[in-house]
Amino acid sequence: QVQLQESGPGLVKPSETLSLTCTVSGGSISSGDFYWGWIRQPAGKGLEWIGRVYTSGSTNYNPSLKSRVTISIDTSTNQFSLTLSSVTAADMAEYYCARETYTDYVATWGRGTLVTVSS
């Protein structure tokens, strides 16, 4: 079955850009009607939806993060990516990549990757 794996730096300096990649295995990122998205959870807090990309490249973003977020897809490598600019301590969280269905539930989660923001 489809599996997702996040990768990227676990430590980012304040004001810099966080970049994470999600590698999809067990299936093609181009097949099926799915969105490919990112969700995060700061320590001790709830889940926060960040945004998603479709295979066409069209995107939807959380309005509160929209000015700093870019999610892109590379069908040739079966990967999609998240960049979040101008990070602060508030962006420290466990970041999950996700496969969302067209009825907007997460069918598959990555295992998560912890991102710390510190100088």
Next chain:
Amino acid sequence: QSAPTQPASVSGSLGQSITLSCTGTSSDVGYYKYVSWYQKHPGKVPKLVIYEVSNRPSGVSNRFSGSKSGNTASLTISGLQAEDEADYYCSSYTNSATVVFGGGTKVTVL
């Protein structure tokens, strides 16, 4: 977008039934039928327990059921078991083509 409101905590005894609420607006929970619920144990990946308001994924216990009335969705856990102790999050599609999670409810089994 504002997060749908969930009670911070709900508790119940073993074998009891509890109901968790998720109250949003006509722009999210009340907008359409795309409400889902996730169970999250500490240190684990969230697990889908209900999708499209009331559908249960394969492999999820039939002790979990979902419903919706107006701007409020509900998750009922019947025959409460120790392993049900976890955080539960509702999620809803919005009329802005985004998704929003509720604040989460911590379920304690007494």
